[in-house]
Amino acid sequence: xxxxxxxVTVALLVWLGxxxxxxxxxxxxxxxxxxxxxxxxxxxxxxxxxxxxxLHVHPTSQHGWEAEPDGPAFFLSDRGTFDPEAEMxxxxxxxxxxxxxxxxxxxxxxxxxxRFLEDFLHLGDLPRPTCSARDAFFAHLRPNKVLFVFSSYxxxxxxxxxxxxxxxxxxxxxxxxxxxxxxxxxxxLGIDYSADVGAENAISYAFKGLFGQFRGTFKAxxxxxxxxxxxxxxxxxxxxxxxxxxxxxxxTFLEHLWELGQTSFDYFYATENCAYHVLALLDVVRPEAHxxxxxxxxxxxxxxxxxxxxxxxxxxxVRFRPSARRAAAARLAALASDERLLAEALAKVPGxxxxxxxxxxxxxxARARVLDAAADLLxxxxxxxxxxxxxxxxxxxxxxxxxxxxxxxxxRSPELDVPAPEGAAPHLAHGARRVALGTGYGSMGGAFLExxxxxSMHDLLDxxxxxxxxxxxxxxxxxxxxxxASQSVALERLTLVHVDRLAPLGTLDGGLSYRxxxxxxxxRDHGCSGCFVAKIxxxxxxxxxxxxxxxxxxxxxxxxxxxxxxxxxDGRAFRVGTGPSAGARLRLGERLVALGEGRVAxxxxxxxxxxxxxxxxxxxxxxxxxxxxxxxxRALVSADLGVSGLFYF
Numbered sequence: 001x002x003x004x005x006x007x008v009t010v011a012l013l014v015w016l017g018x019x020x021x022x023x024x025x026x027x028x029x030x031x032x033x034x035x036x037x038x039x040x041x042x043x044x045x046x047x048x049x050x051x052x053x054x055l056h057v058h059p060t061s062q063h064g065w066e067a068e069p070d071g072p073a074f075f076l077s078d079r080g081t082f083d084p085e086a087e088m089x090x091x092x093x094x095x096x097x098x099x100x101x102x103x104x105x106x107x108x109x110x111x112x113x114x115r116f117l118e119d120f121l122h123l124g125d126l127p128r129p130t131c132s133a134r135d136a137f138f139a140h141l142r143p144n145k146v147l148f149v150f151s152s153y154x155x156x157x158x159x160x161x162x163x164x165x166x167x168x169x170x171x172x173x174x175x176x177x178x179x180x181x182x183x184x185x186x187x188x189l190g191i192d193y194s195a196d197v198g199a200e201n202a203i204s205y206a207f208k209g210l211f212g213q214f215r216g217t218f219k220a221x222x223x224x225x226x227x228x229x230x231x232x233x234x235x236x237x238x239x240x241x242x243x244x245x246x247x248x249x250x251x252t253f254l255e256h257l258w259e260l261g262q263t264s265f266d267y268f269y270a271t272e273n274c275a276y277h278v279l280a281l282l283d284v285v286r287p288e289a290h291x292x293x294x295x296x297x298x299x300x301x302x303x304x305x306x307x308x309x310x311x312x313x314x315x316x317x318v319r320f321r322p323s324a325r326r327a328a329a330a331r332l333a334a335l336a337s338d339e340r341l342l343a344e345a346l347a348k349v350p351g352x353x354x355x356x357x358x359x360x361x362x363x364x365x366a367r368a369r370v371l372d373a374a375a376d377l378l379x380x381x382x383x384x385x386x387x388x389x390x391x392x393x394x395x396x397x398x399x400x401x402x403x404x405x406x407x408x409x410x411x412r413s414p415e416l417d418v419p420a421p422e423g424a425a426p427h428l429a430h431g432a433r434r435v436a437l438g439t440g441y442g443s444m445g446g447a448f449l450e451x452x453x454x455x456s457m458h459d460l461l462d463x464x465x466x467x468x469x470x471x472x473x474x475x476x477x478x479x480x481x482x483x484x485a486s487q488s489v490a491l492e493r494l495t496l497v498h499v500d501r502l503a504p505l506g507t508l509d510g511g512l513s514y515r516x517x518x519x520x521x522x523x524r525d526h527g528c529s530g531c532f533v534a535k536i537x538x539x540x541x542x543x544x545x546x547x548x549x550x551x552x553x554x555x556x557x558x559x560x561x562x563x564x565x566x567x568x569x570d571g572r573a574f575r576v577g578t579g580p581s582a583g584a585r586l587r588l589g590e591r592l593v594a595l596g597e598g599r600v601a602x603x604x605x606x607x608x609x610x611x612x613x614x615x616x617x618x619x620x621x622x623x624x625x626x627x628x629x630x631x632x633x634r635a636l637v638s639a640d641l642g643v644s645g646l647f648y649f
Contacts (some may be wrong), residue, residue: 029096029125034427036092036121045120046085053284054113054256057084068272068280071263076106087602092117099127108134109262112255112284116447137258141189141220143250144172147319148241148282149190150305150426151230151575155471155501160234162457162473163301163426165275167191168223168240188223191257193277195267197592209269216267216277227321231637232379232386233327241308244316247287253285271297275304289314298475302432302455309427313501318427320420324386327509328376330418331369332508346374346383349398359405368411380508385612429466430624430648432457438629440642444530446485450492450642460500460585461619462648463627470543470551470585472500491532494520502543502553502585513543513553524635526608527575533563539581549587556580559601569605577601577611591621612636625649 001615038048050145056068067074067081074080076094080087094106107114117123140465147168154160169189197205208214217304230236245253260281265272276292276299283291294307309315320549322330332340339362344354360369379385381396436452454477458467477495482488496519503511518538524530539557546552559577561568583597597616617631627646633639 005206029127032124033096033218036117036123037089039121040088040092040117041085043120045117050116050287051088052084053280053287053447054116055080055084055087056280061401068265069263070261070266073109074259074263074512086423088117092121092123094615095123095126099128099129101219102130103133105129105131107131110259112252112259115252115255133567134258134634137261138254138593141169141254141257142172143169143254145170146243146245146250146253148243148278148305148315150239150241150301152237152323152426153468153471153473154234154236155468155473155499157234160236161499163305164230165301165304166193166226167281169220188522190223190226191278192219192223192226193217193222193274206269209267212266212272214267216265216272218257218277218281220261228386230323231321231323233383233384235323235383237326237424240319240321241315241427242317242319243282243308243314249285255280256281256284271299272300275301277298277516279304279307286311286314296433298455300432302426302429302457303580305427306429318425320418320425322418323525324376324383325380326421327416327418328373328380329508331373331376331416335369337372339366340373342369343373343377345400346370346402347377349382350393351398351401354642356405364409364411368406368409368413371402371406371409372413375399376405377508378402410583423465426466430458430463432648434462434646436644436646437630438642438644440564440631440640440644442483442640443491444524444638445481445483448481448483448642450479450481450644452480452646454495459498460502461595461617461629462646463591463621463624464593468500469587470504472498474498490522490524491520502551504543504545504551506544513541513555515539515555515557521561522630522639523563523566525611525613526636527567527603527611528563528565529637531563531565533561533566538558538621541581550584551586552582552584554580554582559581567607571607575603575606577603579610592618619646 045051052065057065058068059460060066061524065082065084067098068080069075075087075090077083077086077090080090091106091110095114095117097105098509099105102108105127107126111134117388118126147170147446149166149168149316151160151164151166152165167190169191193216195209195216197214200208227238231238260277265277266272279291279295283289289307289311291304291307291311294310295303304516332343342355345352346359348355359370362370363631378395378399378474384393384401385395385399392545406594433456434452434454436450438450439448440450441447454474456475457473459472459474460470474495475497477493477498478491479493481490481492483490485556495517497516498519499514499516501515502513503509517535519535520532521535522530522532537557537559538553541553541555543551543553557580561577563575566573566575579599579601581597581599588594594617596614596616598612600610600612602610613633613635615631615633617629619627619628619629621627625648627648628643629644629646631644632641
């Protein structure tokens, strides 16, 4: 062999040796690896619930065990997704790789796993890699307190209608400015699990969200940004549940959050969503709370909150952060009636000179109060003003004018204290699922037994503690009747989606009142005296309050129905109905609510030109989980009445 050939051969052998050394445990460490792997097998440590929690592994009917993380960086074994034992053995071996791997070393990437294995196995002579990225992350978060945050229901947005959950890390910043410095909210971090969504339309968003086509990831961001998004832009109250975590649990929280931040999950809107994965993280931190075991499918944020609230000793304190809209309403309520009218006039765009003249007649203190309220009202009416922007607009010009007038007054604004609304805390809400059993009489079928089951979550007559009192949000309800005379069972109604919002005019929540229903219903009129049809019902209108607990509404809408034997458009089994509806909702004391509504619809092209129906329903709350309901319905060719017990869980 030539000298050049010998040189190349030697260099190749050296490179192979270095490469092997960099990716394999040394001969001196091999006994430690063998001993630890033997102990793991002997004790079946990989079969423990704690190890499966760290891997987010759950039993399936098809593959036995299967892990939820879908990013490639989370597993060290090729079989790790389906085999907790293989992943544990691979992790043990990876812990003994040379420290020169730095940030890519298993001790740097999987600190929670490493500490778990150290607690139960004899891991001697572990290497000491430099974990720059991990240590920087730990130093950045440095949690003093961890809070579970529930962002209240946002019925106007389908993606947020059920609320949202995230975590707030109150950082230990004491002493950075001075030794007695306390924590500062703007320095806190928000830990959010969400889908990485691009420019999606409503249809593609719904499809991808339902079938796991989005990539879901944990993100750390300034908590102030989340406050601005939810509290200011979307006018949603924030409820913060301070968790009583020990120092060791906070360390586990940091370590496992770091592990999860390096992977991703397939985002499923109804199952593996924000509520599920935030709870899965806390399940590792406080395993004895069994938080995931408390969830049902589909998973909604209210279920996650209920699990956290019910876990013994987990919640130390509840804090309330009012939305910008609620804060503006509180500032407005503190004004005298003439001051309130003036604040509303000052918030108009463009500004009106007569309002400015009226303001000048007030005392300095009164002017300050009115201008503070006017500025808040303008922000509520134009949430785009809260975003950082240099673009000019009439609303932004008016905001500058109000702020300039306020700055000219040498008066300090008092601290605004907005108490939490009584009974509004979301942990007070009834269970999202409901079943109802009842009996009644129908003019067409005689006596019947009725059963209802609803997957989630609330309607206008349900107990309103912790939920929007003037909104319905129902997903998948089935209603069936068994008739004694005919000894038959019939499907009465199938709700896929039902949204109903009453927004009283003259309030800061005012706006469009609307209804949307998608599902199936039983028709009882001249077009069909009892056939079951597919149905889409849409309506828009307005509502107004007549007094405390009394609200009336009127809407105009369109209904599309299709089904066998239906006398519809030009003799087809399809019809369109359009017309008005009007009704009232009354709250009669703390526990009794009544709702009545009448509808008339014109049916173009049908043999009968119109149809009409009226309903009245009342419900009495007997306890947190039980209500008693009575209903009366009148259609053109039939009338029904009944009573039922409703059970929430």
